[in-house]
Amino acid sequence: MPKMQLNELNEVLSMPFFKVYSAMYENSETGGMKKYDLISRNRDLTAETLGRGLPVSAVAILPVDPENRRILLTREFRMPVNDYLVAIPAGLVDPGEDIETAAARELREETGCIADQVHILPPAFSCIGLTDETAACAIVTVKSQGETAQEENEEITSQWYSYEEALAIMTDPGVRTGARAQLLVLLWLAREGMKVL
Numbered sequence: 001m002p003k004m005q006l007n008e009l010n011e012v013l014s015m016p017f018f019k020v021y022s023a024m025y026e027n028s029e030t031g032g033m034k035k036y037d038l039i040s041r042n043r044d045l046t047a048e049t050l051g052r053g054l055p056v057s058a059v060a061i062l063p064v065d066p067e068n069r070r071i072l073l074t075r076e077f078r079m080p081v082n083d084y085l086v087a088i089p090a091g092l093v094d095p096g097e098d099i100e101t102a103a104a105r106e107l108r109e110e111t112g113c114i115a116d117q118v119h120i121l122p123p124a125f126s127c128i129g130l131t132d133e134t135a136a137c138a139i140v141t142v143k144s145q146g147e148t149a150q151e152e153n154e155e156i157t158s159q160w161y162s163y164e165e166a167l168a169i170m171t172d173p174g175v176r177t178g179a180r181a182q183l184l185v186l187l188w189l190a191r192e193g194m195k196v197l
Helices: 099-111 163-170 179-191
Strands: 004-014 019-027 032-038 058-065 070-078 083-087 088-092 113-120 134-145 156-162
Touching: 004 032, 058 179, 070 099, 070 163, 070 179, 083 179, 088 099, 088 156, 099 113, 099 134, 099 156, 134 179, 156 163, 163 179
Parallel strands: 058 134
Antiparallel strands: 004 019, 019 032, 058 070, 058 088, 070 083, 070 156, 113 134
């Protein structure tokens, strides 16, 4: 049994895509209490369901072209950091949609690329210090490229980079990127035989 026991979970704020909750934990050894605020995409979260059996709510996509040894990266304006980041396509899984379909759809919407093969990694928690959101990472080989279908308030461009260029970008301390994009790119490059560390 864990030392920290969840005693109470209360909704603090409801937004269109997530809710904010306040959790109260008790240390079973000392009796000490700890309040912890978190975000969830689960609209019906309870103390009994927190962290258990949630559906995958997001997908992150690494588009690759192994034949030509290149990776597709995006440059996207991200509002939480008020700046452009080098990233990979990503988005929410629609209700009733499987992960493979969501990955192919988000790839097409954000980059115009058509997925050929989709390999889904086991889902994992996105940011365990902030949310119970689960996300799946997808490695996708690309068949062709067409028009994007971005939402009105999205600002995303994409470009193919050689493996060497992608490695330089993801290890440059001056480049702003997300940890998931950085790790997926470096994982792929290591798989392809490149020295990444």
